[in-house]
Amino acid sequence: METDEAELAALEEEAAALEARAARRGGLPGARRALLVQGPLVALLACVLLLVGHVGRGDASAATASPAKLALLSPYLDPPKQASGPVEAYLSLRNGGGSADRLLDVSTPWATTVRLVDGSGRTQPWIGVPADATLSLHPGGLHLELSGLRRTPALHDVIQLDLTFAQSGTVHVWAPVGPANSLTVEEVMHAMDYMDRLPPQK
Known part of the structure; x- marks a missing residue:
């Protein structure tokens, strides 16, 4: 106890x-x-x-996401309506990549100025190209306007256009004056012989 x-x-x-x-x-x-x-x-x-x-x-x-992958399709220019007036250019921008891109600038040996223009004639600072999409530059809508022509393009001339993109850099394309997709391989090869300068007059 x-x-x-x-x-x-x-x-x-x-x-x-x-x-x-x-x-x-x-x-x-x-x-x-x-x-x-x-x-x-x-x-x-x-x-x-x-x-x-x-x-x-x-x-x-x-x-x-995959980078922008651009293809420039069916470029062409309208035949000029008057000798000293601007010339309009059109093409389709196909972006097969997973990232958007922007068209910032266009130049050509044929003109002192190329503007990015909308359907109402207003200059655009740039044009967006969405990922996995096609943007069409066409009459009455977004298009390119060449002015200050160094030479008036004639029907069947081949015009060099240098398009500069934010992501893809500068891409060169050759566009006929006249119907789209009317260029031959020989005409493009001949135009490339005079890259960054005016070819001799026909």
Whole structure:
């Protein structure tokens, strides 16, 4: 009996000592206070990590998108209506890549100025070419306008056009004066012999 009481007293003393140590360390109330303070911070940190992960995945998918891949199709110029007036040029811009591009500038040895013009005649600073799409420059819509002509193009002349894109750089194309797709390989090869300069008059 006395032994049981002694053991019980020893256990009570050990329990009191444990409670005292817990009190000195902050105890359970301290732990609860820490959780109350840190809980919202942990939740906020989790949200930030989720957002960063989402943005990172977006950047990765953008980085893996294929670059713009341009093809210039069916270029041609209208025969000039008057000797000193501007000449309009048309073509289709096919972008087979996964990234958009922009047509920023056009030049030619045949004219001092080439403008990017919309259907109402207003000059455009650039023309967007969406990814995996075809943009058509056509009469009554977006088109190119050559002015300050160094020589008036005649029917069946072959005109060099240099189109500069934001992503794809400068692309050269040769356009007939007259119907689209009327050039022969021999005519293009002959025109390339006079690249960046006016060919001799016929």
